[in-house]
Amino acid sequence: xxxxxxxxxxxxxxxxxxxxxxxxxxxxxxxxxxxxxxxxxxxxxxxxxxxxxxxxxxxxxxxxxxxxxxxxxxxxxxxxxxxxxxxxxxxxxxxxxxxxxxxxxxxxxxxxxxxxxxxxxxxxxxxxxxxxxxxxxxxxxxxxxxxxxxxxxxxxxxxxxxxxxxxxxxxxxxxxxxxxxxxxxxxxxxxxxxxxxxxxxxxxxxxxxxxxxxxxxxxxxxxxxxxxxxxxxxxxxxxxxxxxxxxxxxxxxxxxxxxxxxxxxxxxxxxxxxxxxxxxxxxxxxxxxxxxxxxxxxxxxxxxxxxxxxxxxxxxxxxxxxxxxxxxxxxxxxxxxxxxxxxxxxxxxxxxxxxxxxxxxxxxxxxxxxxxxxxxxxxxxxxxxxxxxxxxxxxxxxxxxxxxxxxxxxxxxxxxxxxxxxxxxxxxxxxxxxxxxxxxxxxxxxxxxxxxxxxxxxxxxxxxxxxxxxxxxxxxxxxxxxxxxxxxxxxxxxxxxxxxxxxxxxxxxxxxxxxxxxxxxxxxxxxxxxxxxxxxxxxxxxxxxxxxxxxxxxxxxxxxxxxxxxxxxxxxxxxxxxxxxxxxxxxxxxxxxxxxxxxxxxxxxxxxxxxxxxxxxxxxxxxxxxxxxxxxxxxxxxxxxxxxxxxxxxxxxxxxxxxxxxxxxxxxxxxxxxxxxxxxxxxxxxxxxxxxxxxxxxxxxxxxxxxxxxxxxxxxxxxxxxxxxxxxxxxxx
Numbered sequence: 001x002x003x004x005x006x007x008x009x010x011x012x013x014x015x016x017x018x019x020x021x022x023x024x025x026x027x028x029x030x031x032x033x034x035x036x037x038x039x040x041x042x043x044x045x046x047x048x049x050x051x052x053x054x055x056x057x058x059x060x061x062x063x064x065x066x067x068x069x070x071x072x073x074x075x076x077x078x079x080x081x082x083x084x085x086x087x088x089x090x091x092x093x094x095x096x097x098x099x100x101x102x103x104x105x106x107x108x109x110x111x112x113x114x115x116x117x118x119x120x121x122x123x124x125x126x127x128x129x130x131x132x133x134x135x136x137x138x139x140x141x142x143x144x145x146x147x148x149x150x151x152x153x154x155x156x157x158x159x160x161x162x163x164x165x166x167x168x169x170x171x172x173x174x175x176x177x178x179x180x181x182x183x184x185x186x187x188x189x190x191x192x193x194x195x196x197x198x199x200x201x202x203x204x205x206x207x208x209x210x211x212x213x214x215x216x217x218x219x220x221x222x223x224x225x226x227x228x229x230x231x232x233x234x235x236x237x238x239x240x241x242x243x244x245x246x247x248x249x250x251x252x253x254x255x256x257x258x259x260x261x262x263x264x265x266x267x268x269x270x271x272x273x274x275x276x277x278x279x280x281x282x283x284x285x286x287x288x289x290x291x292x293x294x295x296x297x298x299x300x301x302x303x304x305x306x307x308x309x310x311x312x313x314x315x316x317x318x319x320x321x322x323x324x325x326x327x328x329x330x331x332x333x334x335x336x337x338x339x340x341x342x343x344x345x346x347x348x349x350x351x352x353x354x355x356x357x358x359x360x361x362x363x364x365x366x367x368x369x370x371x372x373x374x375x376x377x378x379x380x381x382x383x384x385x386x387x388x389x390x391x392x393x394x395x396x397x398x399x400x401x402x403x404x405x406x407x408x409x410x411x412x413x414x415x416x417x418x419x420x421x422x423x424x425x426x427x428x429x430x431x432x433x434x435x436x437x438x439x440x441x442x443x444x445x446x447x448x449x450x451x452x453x454x455x456x457x458x459x460x461x462x463x464x465x466x467x468x469x470x471x472x473x474x475x476x477x478x479x480x481x482x483x484x485x486x487x488x489x490x491x492x493x494x495x496x497x498x499x500x501x502x503x504x505x506x507x508x509x510x511x512x513x514x515x516x517x518x519x520x521x522x523x524x525x526x527x528x529x530x531x532x533x534x535x536x537x538x539x540x541x542x543x544x545x546x547x548x549x550x551x552x553x554x555x556x557x558x559x560x561x562x563x564x565x566x567x568x569x570x571x572x573x574x575x576x577x578x579x580x581x582x583x584x585x586x587x588x589x590x591x592x593x594x595x596x597x598x599x600x601x602x603x604x605x606x607x608x609x610x611x612x613x614x615x616x617x618x619x620x621x622x623x624x625x626x627x628x629x630x631x632x633x634x635x636x637x638x639x640x641x642x643x644x645x646x647x648x649x650x651x652x653x654x655x656x657x658x659x660x661x662x663x664x665x666x667x668x669x670x671x672x673x674x675x676x677x678x679x680x681x682x683x684x685x686x687x688x689x690x691x692x693x694x695x696x697x698x699x700x701x702x703x704x705x706x707x708x709x710x711x712x713x714x715x716x717x718x719x720x721x722x723x724x725x726x727x728x729x730x731x732x733x
Contacts, residue, residue, distance in 0.1 A: 028078035031069060033086065038152040039069035040084045041076060055104040056157050058130050064156050066129040071152075089150040090160050090234070098146030099161040099231035099242060100126050100153070105137035113180045114245050115140035117204040129154045141242060143203035145228050161231035161242045167224050168250065173314045174220030176200050176227075177247045181213040189268040190217040190319055193292035200246055203228045207245075217268075217291040219316045220248065254313040254322045261432040262308035264288055265321040269295060272302040277341040278437045281305050291319045303436040305342060328431045328440050335425040335486045336440040337493045343419040412494045421494050425486055441498060443489040447554055450503055452478045452511075461508055463562070466519035474524055475562035476515055480507065480542065481554040488550035495549055506549055511556075514541050525571060528561050 033039045047062035057063035064084065069076075076083065092098045108115060119135035125146055126132060145163075146153075153160055168174045178200075184191060191212035197205045199220060229244040256262045272279055279300035284293045287308055308322065315322060330336050414420040426440065433440060452461045454477070464476040484492050484499070496502045518538055519527060527534055539556035546553050563571075603610075 028082065029075055031074045031076055031083050033069045033071045033074060035071045036089050036150065037071065037086045038089065038154075039074070039086045040154070040156060041065040041067065041069065041081050042084045043081050045080050047080075056129065056133070056154070058133055066133055066154065066157060068129070068152060068154050087155050090146075090153045091150055092146055092148045092162070094148045095165050096148065096162045097165060097226045097228070097231075098151065098153075099163050099228060099244065100142040100144065100146065101159040101161065101242065102132070102137055102139050102142060102157065103159060104157050105133060105139045108138055108140050113140075114203070114207075115142050116207065117142060117144045125151065126153055126158055127151065129157045132157070141244070143207060143228065143245065145203070145226065147226065159233060159235070161233045163229050163231035163244060165224055166220070166227045166229060166248050168220050168222045168248075170222045171253050171255075171312070172222060172250045173253050173316070174225075174248045174250055175316060175318055176216045176218065176220065177249070178206070178211060178213050178216060178245055179243065179247070180245045181207055181211040184212050184214050190215050190291070190295075190316075192295065193218045199225055200227045201225055203245055215318050217295060217316065217319060219291070219314065221314045251317045254308070254315045254317075256308050256310045256313070256324060258310050259327050259430070260310060260324050261327050261434075263323045263325060263434055263436055264304045264306065264308060265323065266294070266299055266301045266304055266319065267321060268319055269299040269301040272300045278303040278305045278434070287313055288315050288320050289313055291316045294319075305434060305437045307432060307434045309432055325435060328433055328435075330426060330428045330431070330440075330442065332428045333446040334442050334444050335427055335489050336431075336442050337425055337489050338422040339439040339441065339493075340419055340422055340437070341439070342437050343417050346414045346418040346420055413490045421490050423490055425489050427486075441493050443484055443493065443499060445484060445486050445489070447481050447483050448499065450480045450482070450507055451559075452476070453559065463560075464512060464515050466516050468519055468524040468527060469521060470523040472524035472564050472567055474519060474527065474564075476519070476558060477560040477562075478511065478515065478538075479557045479559050480511060481557075482507075482546065483552050483554060484550065485552055488552070492550040502549065502551065507546070510545055511538075511542055514538055514545075524563055524567060528563060531558055531561065534558065 031039055042064050043057060043060070043062050045062070047057070047060045050057050050061045050063050054061075055064070056066040058066045065081070069083070090098065102115060105115070106118075115138035119132050119137050122128070122135045123132035123137065125144070126142075146160075166174065178191065181191065191214050192210075193216070194206060194209035194211045196202065196209060197211070200206060200216075200218075227244075227246050227248060229246050229248060231242045231244060232240070233242060254262065266279065269279075279302055282294065282297050282299055284290070284297055285299065286293070288294065288304075288306075313322075328336070412421050413423050415423055425443075431440070450461070452463050454463060464478060466474050466476060468474055492502070496506060515538060518534060518541075522530065522534070535556060535558045538558070539553065542556050543553040
């Protein structure tokens with residue numbers, strides 16, 4: 001058995017050795033390449049030498065083979081070939097691009113920086129190194145790039161770098177500069193556009209299409225682009241940064257906000273005609289966003305007539321300079337005179353026709369003003385001159401105005417479509433205009449005021465210092481109100497330029513001269529006293545002069561006249577004396593009137609008594625006449641009554657006498673008396689019995705008493721008789 005074992009061991013050992021050798025050979029012959037790697041082969045024996053300068057071998061050449069082993073199981077011809085090592089696949093992420101640099105191939109063409117892709121698609125994005133070599137692949141950084149993915153790239157033939165994708169964010173614009181291509185055309189700043197390069201993402205097509213090196217006329221709008229720019233090698237030992245053919249710079253998009261307008265100046269293009277101020281209008285450039293169309297259609301460098309309205313624009317800032325400006329707003333009460341820098345040049349005939357129209361209108365207006373002013377001054381008795389003389393003076397033109405008129409500045413006013421000051425003005429509103437093509441001059445059409453005063457207000461000058469005819473210095477504060485009619489605004493601008501220049505260069509010296517000349521023709525006090533007349537004369541003269549500048553004078557006011565203090569003191573004393581004299585006369589007249597008033601008032605106060613007295617006199621007269629008539633009537637009445645009474649008494653007496661005689665005859669005298677007495681006592685209720693009775697001793701007491709009582713009772717009853725035997729009136733009894 002030991003013998004058998006000893007015989008088997010060598011065989012087993014030999015088999016083990018053979019197995020080991022077989023395994024080793026199989027490992028060298030059979031190569032398994034993983035799913036995410038490639039294997040690099042090397043031919044070491046029995047082959048041709050590689051040509052000088054070559055790095056990888058092809059078609060049986062000795063050296064590192066250009067062919068690589070892709071993922072899977074491969075059989076190699078060991079020991080003539082071997083796997084040098086395995087390398088992982090190149091992974092390019094979605095935000096990257098692969099930049100390939102070939103270390104083998106044909107040399108670069110003279111003047112080129114980046115290798116042209118001669119093999120085109122034959123090398124299948126550098127995955128077929130043999131096709132790259134055989135089809136004329138060129139050494140250097142390749143214009144073809146690798147998109148995102150896993151790539152089996154030969155690490156000995158190609159060096160890989162990674163570049164970030166180019167992202168143009170919203171509100172930005174990308175300007176591309178290329179380091180390779182044909183030279184720029186003489187006089188040009190930007191490289192011309194080429195077709196088919198897909199926004200610089202196909203660098204090979206860009207170069208082969210005839211692109212020019214330098215800044216490009218085409219731009220990148222917001223988005224993501226796979227453009228061959230600077231890259232970083234995967235292997236740090238291969239350098240830090242690899243320059244790419246393209247450099248992208250970000251600029252802000254052009255934003256024109258509300259109430260703004262943008263003027264555009266082209267920095268490249270055809271030369272501008274020296275006679276033109278701005279370039280002519282072009283179509284098709286999409287608000288200067290398509291620089292290629294602008295250049296292709298013959299766009300001229302310099303200021304452009306077209307403008308940009310409010311909005312956002314993606315414009316190449318190396319081709320166009322954008323100048324934002326505020327929109328022009330014409331407020332109510334204003335107009336804009338337009339000075340056009342574009343259009344046809346007006347011919348001499350056009351200028352002469354405009355000048356003729358202006359002269360005719362000016363002559364008509366001057367005649368109307370002169371007639372109106374002459375009428376007003378004639379009413380004031382202006383120096384005893386006739387209306388025709390006043391009119392001639394107003395219409396007279398001084399040499400300076402005549403020279404200005406001979407310049408025919410109004411001839412610069414032209415109809416629409418011609419270059420110059422436009423005849424038609426622009427009314428209130430907001431306008432988006434190119435101030436390089438047209439210049440708006442805003443002219444107020446409402447009343448404007450210029451003052452010569454010591455107050456702090458706008459458009460103010462110092463008061464006028466003038467000398468009167470009698471040598472006194474006067475200070476005049478003056479206010480002038482004027483306006484420019486809309487239809488006159490272009491001609492005013494043509495003649496003087498603006499309202500400020502009108503005030504400074506025309507109105508101030510003109511009105512100063514007029515008031516100085518006018519003040520020297522009158523004494524100081526006369527000027528003060530004739531203020532209204534002096535104001536009218538000054539207004540007529542100012543209006544006549546400013547009418548030549550197409551300015552309408554509303555009125556001229558002398559606000560204040562400052563006379564010298566000593567003159568004012570003397571004048572004040574004179575006026576005070578006159579006032580005192582007037583006051584004394586007025587007081588004296590007032591006292592006289594007061595006397596007359598008091599007299600009248602007294603008469604008025606006693607008028608009632610006077611009337612009463614007058615009426616009393618008349619009443620007394622009437623009463624006297626009345627009493628006289630009454631007396632006469634009463635006398636006649638008394639006389640008639642007396643006569644009647646007397647006759648009655650006589651008849652009664654006679655009757656009583658007859659009766660008494662009959663009674664006496666019948667009763668006796670004593671008996672009749674007692675009867676009558678008793679009648680009276682009974683009728684009157686007389687007490688006949690005294691409280692105290694005293695009686696005498698002698699005679700018949702009854703008779704004496706009775707007699708006394710009868711006398712007392714009938715004393716008042718006894719009516720005396722007149723001399724003629726009649727009864728007396730009651731007043732005479």
